[in-house]
Amino acid sequence: MTDTQHDAPDVHAITVDVDGTTERGVVSSRTLLVHWLRDELDRRGPKIGCDTGNCGACTIQWDGLLVKSCMVLAVQADGTAVTTAAALAHPDGPLNDLQSSFREHHALQCGYCTSGMLMTATDLLESGEEITDHSVRRALKGNICRCTGYQGIVNAVRATAGHDIPLPHGKTPDTHGAGLDGGRS
């Protein structure tokens, strides 16, 4: 259907708390939340890896719930709060523990799935559920990664929960280079 077939323009004003900032926008009914966040707000955390809600690259937190933002319409988000991966660490501060652990355990390669993985893992860690290899894998089953084989990701999440996970091959705890904070602070 084309816009020309409507009498009134199909637009809605929305106000959404995104990563702690009040964002206002004008969207059409069919605008997906992921597109609004990306195209209008330049939030690069949620990414699109499929058209069907399978890959989890677009995962965000929405009013405390973990959701795939390609499955939500932007109008539905009116008056709610959205958190994307960009909010996990202060832009000028160090990486948070989970992000640092991802770095130490080589939990990312191309980085395309990473924001979604971080959001899902954060949700799991906050859920109070017992963290085991299996519970981490089960929690991550809606997030596809095509690079890492998941092993580094599972290790990174478990290490964040305090499990004693050996570092990747060839790494000693006293590794050269930037430290756990990612070298930015």
Added chain:
Amino acid sequence: MTTSTTTAATTTATWSGQSVNRTEDDRLLRAQGEFGDDTPISRLAHLFFVRSPYAHARIVSIDVSGAETVDGFLGALTPDEVDELTDKFGELQVAPADAEVDRCLASGGKVRFVGEPVVAVAAVSREAARDAAAAVVVEYDELVPLTSADQAVAADAPVIHEGIGHNVLHHGAWDFGDVDFAFQHAQNLIEVDELVCHRFSATPLECSVVTVDYDAGTDVFDIIGGCAMPQFTMLMMAGALRHPSSRIRIQSRDFGGSFGVKIGMYVPATAVALMARKLRRAVRWTETRSEHHQMGGHSNERTFRNVRLAVEDDGTVLGLSYECLDDIGAYSRYEPLGSVIWAQVANACYQLKHLRVDFTSVYTNKGPTHPVRGYSRLQHMWLVERMMDLAAHHLGFDPVTFRLHNYIQPDQYPYTTVNGCVYDSGDLPASLRQALELIDYDDARRLQAAAVGTGKRIGIGIGSTLDSGTNNFGQARLMNPYLPFGGNTEGGLVRMGVDGTVFATTGGVAFGQGHETTTAQVVADALGLRPEDIHVHRGGDSALSAQTGFSGSYASQFAVTGIGAILNATAKLSAEIRLVAGTVLGASPDEIVLEGGFAKVDGDPERMLPFGDVAGIVHFAPGSLPAEVADEVGLVGRAVYRAPFELPDVEHKTGNLTLTYATQIHACVLEIDEETGLVEVLRYAAVDDCGVPINPMIVQGQVFGATAHGLSAALFEHFGYNADGQLLAANFYDYHAATALDMPTIAYGNVVSPSPFTPTGAKGMGEGGGAPLHAVSAAVQDAIGRTGAILNSHASPEAVLDALAGAGADKVRVL
């Protein structure tokens, strides 16, 4: 200055060889990367393709008038227009197959696979572009679709490309040693009627994204998008667009995976470029997941027939012969090279003396094949592994002992294969023993015995494979002797900025392999700095003059050619720094060492210059230098690494086709449910030997990633088509890419056999994706025993049930 003195002046390796954290990670973890669809562009138009719903049809009419009424519509591009504005893409194959008409929109009045782009429309928003595309009406007249290679070569088959006259793209007869003699004299002959390596792909999580801006003032196309082989892409586009390649710039930033497939980006990119020029504004095409599955590039689907393996009573394998039908889909694109690239690993991991292959690549009405992780080699090696395994089972050898007996032995390197390739180094027996230890082989055999009669079966399988790295492009001449390719190079550029900062640019682009980090590690060592002091440009930019014609990330070559070029470039820069410092400090350049950001006179710590001063003098006070120094020094090192290849012998199809051979030995223990056919991997080990690693953590990550691709392909992924030519796996519901829950924990091991042929002893790696296919097939076979035969690389539950019921057994004979 020559570069030969640099070794003495270079500090010893502090960073190379260390598992340093990746520089890339910080921005990626903070969601500050810049992937294809992230780059903000003002006044961006969006392009959407109208695609064919038919596998094979004649286009009767195209009506775009509906699109023109859609709000926000900007323009359309039709096949007629493309025919007028472009030439066909450069074809790599010989006549008559080079008559194929390959353009960015359906050409010759036909469509040849479901999902082929027919019309491109552009609009001001993604939504408007979709609406406009939906309003385009294309009328088709259906033709008979060819959905298998057998149909394509049948005598009365309809022709997919009329200009060629038949459906064969390439036929190659390969004959090494004396296969007939081997078969006549061997004590045993294993014969298999048919084996099939199935169609799947790497399906990177980021689909293709191409943004093109056209600057009418300078007549330059500025292309942004994940491009795995920039100069090749530029050449293909320049020819098609009739545009000087000097006026095409290709950039990429962050890159969400390719694993080979994005080498095909020049096809849609050409349509985007035409649209950008037509509209005089920037245009972006963001591929959807379904589009990617339809035409983003599939792996080589091969049917092997009349496969014969000659084996002596003591288990010594003598020779192998087979016929192969390679289904390349509707267009050859980069693909025809797959018909010769398998020959890089003609021997697989074995001391094979005789080999005969009759290889035919054919067109069908399926999505085009592209290079996919393990490109063309994994299919050949899967076949060899499968035959070794079947031979062991049927002749009563233990599969482990059988492999150990036939493996190339450590003291045989460098080992020359039947077709003249030189395997550089390796220790397969040690790798296998490590893999068996990691799965606790004896315990697994005990488990297997204990499972008998429980409704579950346990199987143990081994997958042995090679990552052939840095291919000799002269190999293309084995398919087409007129191609001007020979050897291989990669480029690199290392320079010092006005304040002494060091910048490095590689010719290749990374899609997750950590090039920024490894580049910084080796440059840091060569200049006496720390990795974080080196600014490595992310992505690629054809305007930065680091690239050579073969630049790119493919064929497991970065650790050799990419790093080799960076080392050579750094040596040039280092020589200039030492020349300047020596001049200022009154020493000879040979006496200068680079350490901690200073150029120092060796043994005289008082006499030193910080890098900032070196740069300051060259950039701002050249008058203080003697003319012969000031005129010489630009503080830019640009160099290539040329792999030491000669051209292959086209007549005999022999020659050294690859520089390095990393080995991967995988072992798996899996359980089959006799009732459902479901396979569960219980234990998995991957042992790699890629020579001297630059960053062992990154190597391990590549091994894990390749293993996941292979396991997922073996167990889940399949690009099946129905008889109408409809793809049955057009999204991630139907195409199940392994999730964390599907993957076992992988036990990792490594063996280091330094390559004698490369600058650092490193070998390219990362494509061991074949090993899990071999290992899973072998393990399923092991679980089933001789009741059935595993003759397809896809261990779907249905296939496992069939094998349990005895399928395939009648196709295997011991003569």
